[in-house]
Amino acid sequence: MKETLFSGIQPTGELHIGNYLGAIRNWVALQETYDCVYSVVDYHAITIEYDAATFPARIMNAVIMLLACGIDPRKARLFVQSHVPEHTELAWVFSSVTPMGELGRMTQFKEKSEQHRQNVNAGLFTYPVLQAADILVYKATRVPVGEDQVQHIELTREVARAFNARYGAMFPECQAIVSKARRILGLDGKAKMSKSLNNYLGLMESPEAMWEKLRVAVTDPARKRRSDPGNPDVCNVFTLHTFFSPPGEQEYCAKECRCAGIGCIDCKKILWKNICAELAPIQERARTLQADRKSVEDIIADGARRCAITAQQTMCEVRHALGVRW
16 A cells, blocks of 8 residues: 655646746656645635636646646546535634644745735635645645745644544644755746746746746856856756756766856756756647647546545544534
């Protein structure tokens, strides 16, 4: 029996290489080892202002990109969060065992509150409770996340302990699998890669559009001229080389950078070539899926059906433990 693993991604719009390196590429590898449950978490996305008219297209685009990147519905359950209502039912139950003080300490809530001061709502505050329900409705024991989500996984364990202490042992204490990619910085070399900051490379961008962005990306700030030696250890472009370029080219770029044997443009051209080579088959699969919407809808409907079997069984046990069913 494989351990169950859960993770989700918000349908925030165009996915970029930060999403790919930080989460999706890892998801593809993990589906060979775990019983994986992957979700497009649309209910999480409504905690900030959004355009309801374009939301369905964003949800479908996220599903298509996950499939194009290699999520295999024969190996993993892929579905849309709102299609399995037991997520929100369990979140309500968990809200009765989660102290408000714990939610108030969540770093991400503080950051989001600063970013969205005009819309600091209860959903933004209780976001981690729904996240705990997403994970525990499948009794998942592993959760792949970025560094910024580790605190939420710790809270999920606390929620499981609180429920188990009050109503009897039912939920496991899940463990985080922290992405090796850690925090993927944008092309400005300062902030996390983000569409809103326009410092990203989109997964579906053309090679020409990618080059225009990569050409002006920030490198080693101490390297002012072509003749200056550089330090790849502090260069964000070289960090991207470690994910996309083969070891030999990584070694070449690092060595030649340090002795000013190549300039930053030369280094960027090598990276650009390797990014385009990796993304080309993903883009081709995405275009095929975009032209066959019915197949995509069938995949997520089947994923929701399979997930509902597990989620309904969990909620049956929860209701009996609460004493609302007999």
